[in-house]
Amino acid sequence: MKNFIVLAVLLPALILALDKGSPLVARAEEDDADDEIVDVEGESDESSVTEEGGEEEEAQPRASPDADTTILFTRPVISGTSGNLELPAGxxxxxLVGFTNKGSQDFMLETLEASFRYPVxxxxxxxxxxxxxxxxxxxxNHEATLAYSFIPAEAFAGxxxxxxINLNYRDLAGNVFQEAVYNETVQIVELEEGLDGETFFLYVFMAACVVLMLVVGQQFLYSLGRKRVGKKPVVETGTSNPNDVDYDWLPxxxxxxINKKERSPRAPKQSPRQRKAKRSAGSDD
Structure with missing residues (x-):
């Protein structure tokens, strides 16, 4: 009976001592507290990451609902067989990028940029x-057109x-906008070298120069040959040609x-008396 009374008195005291002063119980309570702190910190980290990601998404500029854009490729105009736009390498x-302001305030078109991305x-x-x-x-209610050009690298062929292609602009209130004017997959192709118009006219010009040089050389050789042969002998048509008669048609x-006859000395003119005397002398003989 005494032992039972002693146990009844000491047992509550022992239980209280174990609850408050036992190192095992204290260690278990500390571990539970640490787990709760870790869970709370993990939740706070995730919430901070989510908030930062949301701020980054909100900071990314987007297109304005009061603006419309169009794009037109002017050089070269290649229709792709696979449905994608084909651009020549090198x-x-x-x-051209067209911009239409449908709002009630001015827009300032700042920059236009282009880049090649990984298709995946x-x-x-x-x-x-x-x-x-x-x-x-x-x-x-006005429109504007912007021109842009670039050269794809030759190593990207095939x-x-x-x-x-991004267009960056802002309004008078300072709001910044960015619109992807073109954001699609294109095919880089290698053009076959053909005979273009410039090359054709170059060949024609070179051929004309060669023909001209041949003609000039022929004329020079012809004149040089005539000098070597000498002048053609001229047929004398007489010492005098008072009537200016053309004798070239004669044999x-x-x-x-005719030339011999004109060169022969003429007989001296005789008076009628001399001729009469000459005749009479001839008759006497």
Whole structure:
């Protein structure tokens, strides 16, 4: 009976001592507290990451609902067989971007940029092109056109790439906007070297120069040959030609006979008395 009373008195005291002063119980309580703290910190980290990600998404500029954009590729105009736009490697590519202001306040067109992206993941850059600054104001209900050009690298021939063209602009209130004017996959092709117009006219010009040189050389050789042969003998038509008669149509024998006749000395003129005396002397004989 005494033992039972002693146990009844000491047992509550022992239980209280174990609850308050036992190191095992204290260690277990500390572990539980640490787990709760870790869980709370994990939740706070996740919430902070989510909030930062949301701020980054909100900070990304987007297109304005009061603006419309269009794009037109002017050089070269190639229709792709696979449905994608085909651009020549190593050649100039030109396009125009049209901007329409449908709002009630002015827009300032700042820059236009283009880049090649990885076709599977457009966030991976392959080639960046120049960023051109325009700083052109567009009033409400007005339009503007921007020109841009770039040259794809020759090493990209035969491969598809994502072409991303962004237009950056802002309004008078300072709000910044960005619109992807073009964001599709294009095919880089290698053009076959053919006979273009410039090459054709170059060949024609060279052929004309060669013909001209041949003609000049022929004339020079012909004149040189005439000098070596000498002058053609001139047929004398007489010492005098008072009537200016053309004797070229006469045969050569007749012309020579006429020349001999003109060269022979003429008999002296005789008076009628001398002729009469000469006749009488001849009759006496």
């Amino acid at each position: 050649n100039l590519v030109e396009f 993941d457009f966030s991976f850059y392959i080639q960046n092109f120049s960023t051109i600054a325009y700083n052109r104001a567009v009033k409400p 491969r598809p790439f994502g072409l991303n 050569k024998e007749t012309l020579n006979h």
